[in-house]
Amino acid sequence: MPKHTKYAAKQPDAAGFIHYTPEEDKVWQDLALQQQPRVNRLMADAFLEGQRKLDLPMHRVPQCVEVSETLTDLTGWKVEPVPALIGFSQFFEMLSKRCFPAASFIRSREDFDYIEEPDIFHEIYGHTPLLTNPHFAKFSQKIGEIGLQCEKSDYSWLIRLYWFTVEFGLMREEGEIKALGSGLASSPGELAHSVHEPTVVRKEFDVIDILRTPYRIDINQPIYFVLDSVEQLLEAIERDLLADIKDAQRLGLHAPTYEPKKKAG
DSSP states (O other), rough: SSOOOSSOOOOOTTTTTTOOOOOHHHHHHHHHHHHHHHHHHHHHHHHHHHHHOOOOOOOSOOHHHHHHHHHHHHSOOOOEEEEEOHHHHHHHHHTTTEEEEEEEOOGGGGGOOSSSOHHHIIIIITTTTGSSSSSHHHHHHHHHHHHSSOGGGGGGHHHHHIIIIIIIOOETTTTTTEEEEEETTTOOOHHHHHHHOOTTTTEOOOHHHTTTOOOTTTOOOOOEEESSOOHHHHHHTOHHHHHHHHHHHOOOOOOOOOOOOOOOO
């Protein structure tokens, strides 16, 4: 997660609604119309089924309160607007309470094809379809609960399990690789990259391996992990993840397969 952002959070009114401008609604519409054909071709059934359940509007930015109504009925989750960036401790706490934090701003035209920090398009279009699925909902809540038990020094280890599944996971369906993660669903470029790019390494799902795999947030991922079934996520959260983190720390991080990010200046 980036430490700074040029965007400012938009504040909801007393009824919980955020007043987006016509231009902001148009950005949502253009993003959704551009992305949906790719999503239909390349995303896993679990994501597509979630989209059908939510039936998000395509012509305007959805409101967190209206998305929450559907999610609450399905899995007991809700979506709550937050400032552009929040820390791991707040993120884990909210997940533990079945509350998904949604950055309330939407990207500008300048950042239409790529934005480093999460915006409302990523949060709602990318994340909420998976939260209609009881397995993903339970997995996300458990990640939050484990995060509250972690030392701060363990946060960066635990979040890799979320990153390589909910954010950038892949799924094997009838012998084909499909995209699953929310970061892929909302990314015009990385969605096809994750499924088709021949130089990408696609590894079998393994908790310890995931915990030891470093990543960068500002590039297309060189490594993805592939689930054979959603049930593997439930098996993962039945493990002693705190012990798994310690085991991963003893073994150490894998060598990065990407170039280090250059420091500004």
